[in-house]
Amino acid sequence: MKAFLFCLLVGLWALFPALGRAQTSSPSPLTGTWEGQIALPNNLKLTVILHITGDNAQQLAAKMDVPQQAAYGIAASHVALQGTNVEVDFDVIHAHFTGTLSSDRKQIVGHWQQAGATLPLTLNKTDKPLSAAPKRPQEPAPPYPYEVRDVSIPNPNAPGVTLSGTLTLPKGPGPFPAALLIAGSGPNDRDENVFGHKIFLVLADYLTRHQIAVLRYDKRGVGKSTGDFATATLQDFASDAVAVAQFLMHQPDINPKQVGLIGHSEGGIVAPIVASQMPQIAYVVLLAGPGMKGADLLALQEERIAEAQGLPAEQIHKMLEINKQLYQIVIEENDPQKARTLMQEAIQKAQPKTKQEDMDRIISFLNTPWMHSFLAYDPTEALRKVHCPVLAVGGSKDLQVPAKENLPLIKQALQQGGNRHVTTKVFPGLNHLFQPCQTGSPLEYAEIETTFDSKALAYITQWIQGQIETN
Incomplete structure (x- = not known):
């Protein structure tokens, strides 16, 4: 079954004076490998590794590894350095990182934003090699018997x-x-x-x-x-x-x-x-x-995973209440457009400060033929x-x-x-x-x-x- 917490990635060109002579490039202070940890509840930490390439004469690019999720090479959609302000966007996972580059250019102190949450994330420059794929000792290799x-x-x-x-x-x-x-x-x-x-x-x-x-x-x-x-x-x-x-x-x-x-x-x-x-x-x-039943199972799954993450009981209760309403809409409304409208109204009523992009993400996850068949089954x-x-x-x-x-x-x-x-x-x-x-x-x-x-x-x-x- 899908784990809900994983519902869990335009560049910036350097500007040159139009002087009619060849420009020499210089390394960007962002170029290299950066590593940090996102602190989650219950003392859990999620390691994030950014590999940034490019220099002051070409577009910066980045790829991200999250070893704990076996996710490697997630491409950034936008990487920018303006003064000491750093921005890295990952559109494919609806995530955004902003931070400030330190004076020694070895640390970026900032925040990771995703799924409506804003969590502190400090990236430190490292000489570690590119992440290796995790070991899978049971995986067989040919020739097979x-x-x-x-x-x-x-x-x-x-x-x-x-x-x-x-x-x-x-x-x-x-x-x-x-x-x-x-x-x-x-x-x-x-x-x-x-x-x-x-x-x-x-x-x-x-x-x-x-x-x-x-x-x-x-x-x-x-x-x-x-x-x-x-x-x-x-x-x-x-x-x-x-x-x-x-x-x-x-x-x-x-x-x-x-x-x-x-x-x-x-x-x-x-x-x-x-x-x-x-x-x-x-x-x-x-x-x-x-x-x-699917709706009961998904609610139980969400409750158990939230508890394992150390979320407060009151927060879990509120999450389950709104989710119960959303599930019922998906079960009862066969018209996807009407279901979308009803779910958006329910979210706005329960959580008025929810961003539109977060509402769209939740609704898109739920408003599918599979989810309709699963929740009701x-x-x-x-x-x-x-x-x-x-x-x-x-x-x-x-x-x-x-x-x-x-x-x-x-x-x-x-x-x-x-x-x-x-x-x-x-x-x-x-x-x-x-x-x-x-x-x-x-x-x-x-x-x-x-x-x-x-x-x-x-x-x-x-x-x-x-x-x-x-x-």
Whole structure:
């Protein structure tokens, strides 16, 4: 699921006297690498690194790294130095930095502005080399001890949508049992690349090395898949997953009676929809899958992450109250333009000082076909129609889909539908990505080297093998 706090990037030419002679350039005092930390509540700090290039004879440019978010090379839209006043804009993330250059030209003291917040940020000049990509020790590299095939799968129920994916097959004679991986929310590719972690690449590699074939795919409109991601709903993603599951069952190397689904986060909503429509699905694994309505889940997610950040209870309460109003507008109003107007009126009434650009950002995030379908959806509707064995797992420190609240709802819905083959498990100390963590905050995701806890990988694989043996 999307972490709300991440809803989380014109240059200035030097002026020359028109003297009719060649001008010699001199280095700009801004040229170089600058590093600082944005102080967040609960003693959290976000490191920001600016790489500024150019001189007094050419346009200044900058790129920013935020290692904790695995964000590298975010291009600035505007860099300016006027006297000692420094300005750097990042339009793509709606952020703005202003500061004052010190007399020794080694420090810029200023403020970072984003999402309506203004936070102090002091940048110090440093000789550190460019940031290196974080270590990902679990990420496999070729040559692989299994076969890798690129596949293309048209969705017959969605003209113009063809899903592109990767099928990995164990070595040896088939047919093999198989798992279809269904990614979480957002424009995820087949590897489910989140904060620099290729979650599905690691999961597919592990399963395939344990004699389970795996198919993973780019969501519609992402990577090599065609279609329009921006207009897609939960139901559209379920339609795509049905097409991919049917394709997988018809592959000559696959045992059609041993094909299961593994859905992560939003994929944990989509997988039960698919299984409810395809009774031949052999098993379902829900990784941090939701068991409550979308609007309730998003409110809980926001509350838990805000608490982890150390925000005051009164501030959290006000945020949840206005968000509840906005969610209800999105659910009830099918006309996007009317919904936009109603949301703007609600925000202005609750927070009269909110800037227009911040209102636009909030409304644009909420006023989408996907959000409309998600907020109104109750996952238990499909869960009650799933009759194959189901494993639902979560991390005890998951702040995005808290396991304590969601796993019991999943189990209850499955059992209400008559399913007696339900297993739930909470992994201690793991977050939403199934990483060992300290707080569970999304700010930790990129910094943690582990992509998927090895004990969780082993448990899930062994459970799947148990279902295969019974088929």
